[in-house]
Amino acid sequence: MNMDFFTILGQITAIVLVILIALIVITLILGLYFKKKKKLLFPGLLLFTLNLTYPLIKKLFKLFQLNDLLIDAISIDLRNRINHDNFIKLDARDVIMVLPHCLRAPDCPAKLGESGLECICCGNCSIGIIYSISQRKAIDMYIVPGSTFIKNVLRKRSFKGVIGVACPVDLNLAMMSLDDFCVQGVYLLRDGCINTLVDVDEVIELINSTKPYTDYKKEDFIQ
Numbered sequence: 036m037n038m039d040f041f042t043i044l045g046q047i048t049a050i051v052l053v054i055l056i057a058l059i060v061i062t063l064i065l066g067l068y069f070k071k072k073k074k075l076l077f078p079g080l081l082l083f084t085l086n087l088t089y090p091l092i093k094k095l096f097k098l099f100q101l102n103d104l105l106i107d108a109i110s111i112d113l114r115n116r117i118n119h120d121n122f123i124k125l126d127a128r129d130v131i132m133v134l135p136h137c138l139r140a141p142d143c144p145a146k147l148g149e150s151g152l153e154c155i156c157c158g159n160c161s162i163g164i165i166y167s168i169s170q171r172k173a174i175d176m177y178i179v180p181g182s183t184f185i186k187n188v189l190r191k192r193s194f195k196g197v198i199g200v201a202c203p204v205d206l207n208l209a210m211m212s213l214d215d216f217c218v219q220g221v222y223l224l225r226d227g228c229i230n231t232l233v234d235v236d237e238v239i240e241l242i243n244s245t246k247p248y249t250d251y252k253k254e255d256f257i258q
Contacts, residue, residue: 058084059092066109078117085110086211107203111220114210122196122217127172127245130196131188133209135223136180137231138162138200145178150188152178161235164256168242171251174198185209198241200233202226 062084065076075081089106096103136152139145140159145152154176156163162178169176177188196217199209203222210218219241225232235253243250 055088055091058088059095062088062092066106066113069113070105070109075113075116078113082113082117085113089211104203107207108222110207111203111210111222115219118217118219122219122241123244123246125196125217125245127174127242127247129194130174130198130245131192131194132165132169132174132176132198132200132242133185133188134162134165134176134178134200135202135205135231136178137226137228138223138233139178141229147180150177150191151180151184154178158257161233164235164253165238165242167256168239168251172242172245172249174242174245196245198238200238202231 062081065081066085069075069081085106089110092106093103096106138160139152139162140157142159143152144157145154147153154162154166156167166176175192177184179185179188194216197213197219199206199213199218199220201209201220201223203226206220206222210220221233221237221241223231223233239251239253
């Protein structure tokens with residue numbers, strides 16, 4: 036009786052492992068194809084397998100000393116592509132933007148309020164440019180130092196879409212948690228605690244894509 040139980044348990048374990056391996060292989064093949072060719076094959080399947088195998092693939096990449104941020108980049112790019120058509124249909128007033136506080140200049144004079152840093156457009160960093168354009172488009176922007184402030188924003192403000200900027204890991208996890216909303220993410224070109232860097236033009240392009248369609252340029256806001 037006990038032998039039968041352990042035999043069945045072993046068979047179930049083997050089947051689960053085979054399924055997991057198959058899902059990982061499918062995820063890597065579809066994900067790498069998407070990243071290299073910029074073409075989507077079975078996006079629903081890829082999103083499902085990414086969500087299911089994300090922690091395991093991250094551990095495997097770290098175990099074999101591979102760049103595990105590649106998985107976050109694939110996940111972010113995939114969600115961006117899937118959400119894009121619906122995002123550009125949103126009115127700008129239904130969109131919020133969340134930036135990390137690490138984008139600010141080391142000598143940033145902005146003060147911390149209930150919903151994050153309150154930018155004064157001093158011209159010392161790229162945040163002022165993004166803030167000025169988002170204001171013109173009536174997109175509320177939040178510069179947050181942590182998840183607590185994001186929760187405050189979620190409680191205070193109703194919205195349908197989000198433009199998020201963060202390091203690949205934090206951005207991917209945030210986008211996964213905001214599946215009920217139409218999210219577009221831009222990951223940092225250089226991350227860390229200070230002096231981080233983002234592609235400002237990419238962020239502005241997302242801002243401009245919301246309705247009403249307006250073509251603001253970075254050069255118009257550089258002091």
